[in-house]
Amino acid sequence: MSKQEKRLSFASDYMRGAHPDILRRLEESNLEKVSGYGRDGITETARDRIRSVCGSPDAMVEFLVGGTQANAVVIGAFLRPYQGVIAAVTGHVSGHEAGAIEAGGHKVLALPQVDGKLQADTVRGFLQDFYGDENHEHMVMPGMVYISQPTESGTLYSKSEIVALRKVCDDYKIPLYLDGARLAYALACPSNDVSLPDIAKLCDVFYIGGTKCGLLFGEAVVIPDAKAVDGFFTMIKQHGALLAKGWLLGLQFDELFRGGLYGRIGETAIKAAERLRGALTEKGYRLCFNSPTNQVFCVMENKALEKIAEKVEYGFWEKFDDEHTVVRFATDWYTTDEEIDALISVL
Numbered sequence: 001m002s003k004q005e006k007r008l009s010f011a012s013d014y015m016r017g018a019h020p021d022i023l024r025r026l027e028e029s030n031l032e033k034v035s036g037y038g039r040d041g042i043t044e045t046a047r048d049r050i051r052s053v054c055g056s057p058d059a060m061v062e063f064l065v066g067g068t069q070a071n072a073v074v075i076g077a078f079l080r081p082y083q084g085v086i087a088a089v090t091g092h093v094s095g096h097e098a099g100a101i102e103a104g105g106h107k108v109l110a111l112p113q114v115d116g117k118l119q120a121d122t123v124r125g126f127l128q129d130f131y132g133d134e135n136h137e138h139m140v141m142p143g144m145v146y147i148s149q150p151t152e153s154g155t156l157y158s159k160s161e162i163v164a165l166r167k168v169c170d171d172y173k174i175p176l177y178l179d180g181a182r183l184a185y186a187l188a189c190p191s192n193d194v195s196l197p198d199i200a201k202l203c204d205v206f207y208i209g210g211t212k213c214g215l216l217f218g219e220a221v222v223i224p225d226a227k228a229v230d231g232f233f234t235m236i237k238q239h240g241a242l243l244a245k246g247w248l249l250g251l252q253f254d255e256l257f258r259g260g261l262y263g264r265i266g267e268t269a270i271k272a273a274e275r276l277r278g279a280l281t282e283k284g285y286r287l288c289f290n291s292p293t294n295q296v297f298c299v300m301e302n303k304a305l306e307k308i309a310e311k312v313e314y315g316f317w318e319k320f321d322d323e324h325t326v327v328r329f330a331t332d333w334y335t336t337d338e339e340i341d342a343l344i345s346v347l
Contacts, residue, residue, distance in 0.1 A: 013332040019214040034247040043250025049257035055197035060226035063249035083143030088113035116153030120164035148179035154291025175204035184213035185294040188266030269294035272331040
C-alpha cells in the first residue's frame with residue numbers, strides 16, 4: 001500500500017463505494033435480465049417511492065449518473081436558447097462544473113451571496129434592473145434561479161428563505177431549481193427546517209443526490225409538475241446521459257428509499273462533523289462559513305498544512321492570505337469515530 005493510500009481521507013463525501021444494503025441488492029439482481037433505459041419494474045417502484053416521500057404523486061422522476069450531468073440536462077431542458085440561469089457566485093454551477101452550463105449554450109448569471117446563499121432581494125433587484133434596461137433584448141435573459149441545499153459553503157437555506165425566492169420566481173414567471181447533491185446531509189442536520197415535501201412544493205425541479213449519499217452513483221431528478229417541461233427523456237438521451245442499464249440507478253434508489261434508509265443515511269456524517277468542529281474550536285482553529293452540515297471549513301497555516309498533508313487528505317478551498325489557507329474536511333455516511341479520533345490526533 002502506498003503512502004498516499006494510508007492517509008486519512010476527508011477530501012470529499014464521494015470517496016467510498018456504497019452502503020452495504022445497496023451492494024447486497026446489486027448482487028442479488030446481478031444475473032437478472034432487465035429492460036433498458038430505466039423503463040423497468042424496479043425503477044418504476046423507485047419512482048413511486050420517491051413520489052410518496054416527496055408528497056408529489058404526479059411527479060416526473062428520472063435517474064441520471066452524476067450531479068454535473070443532472071445540472072446540465074435540467075438547465076438545458078428548462079431554458080430557452082437565449083436564456084441564462086441565476087446562481088450565487090459561489091454556486092456549484094458557477095465555479096465547479098468546468099463551464100458545463102455555458103458549454104450547453106446557457107450563461108450562468110452569477111450574483112452576490114451571503115453565507116453561500118442567494119438572497120431574494122438580490123435576485124429581485126437583478127430582475128428589476130434587467131427588465132428596466134431599455135437594451136435588455138440585447139442581453140442574456142434570466143430564465144431560472146438555481147440554488148443548492150446545502151450550499152457550496154455547507155450552509156442551509158431556511159424554509160422562509162426558499163419561500164421568499166419562490167415568490168420572486170412566481171412574480172417573474174421563472175422556475176426555481178434546487179441542486180440536492182448533498183440533500184441527505186441537509187435533511188439530517190438538526191438546524192434544518194426544510195423537508196422533501198417542502199422542496200417539492202416550492203421548487204419546479206430538484207434532484208436528490210445519491211453519489212455523495214451512499215450510492216455507487218446516481219441522482220434522482222424530480223419534476224413535481226410533469227407537464228412543466230417537454231421532452232425531458234429525449235433531452236437526457238441527447239446529452240449522452242441515458243444509461244442503457246438504467247436499472248442500476250433505479251435499483252439503488254429503490255433500496256435507498258425502502259425502509260427509511262435515506263432518512264437515516266446522513267445522520268452519521270452530521271454527528272461526525274459536529275465532533276470535528278468541536279475539536280477544531282477547542283484547539284483554536286478558526287472555522288469558516290458557519291456550516292452546520294457535513295462540510296467543515298477552517299483556516300490553517302500553510303506550514304502546518306504541509307505536515308498535515310502527510311497524514312490527511314483534505315480539500316483545498318481558497319487562499320485566505322499569504323500565510324493561511326481555507327481547507328475543507330468532509331465527513332460522509334460511513335465516517336467512523338476511529339477516523340475522527342485519528343484526524344483530531346493529527347490536528
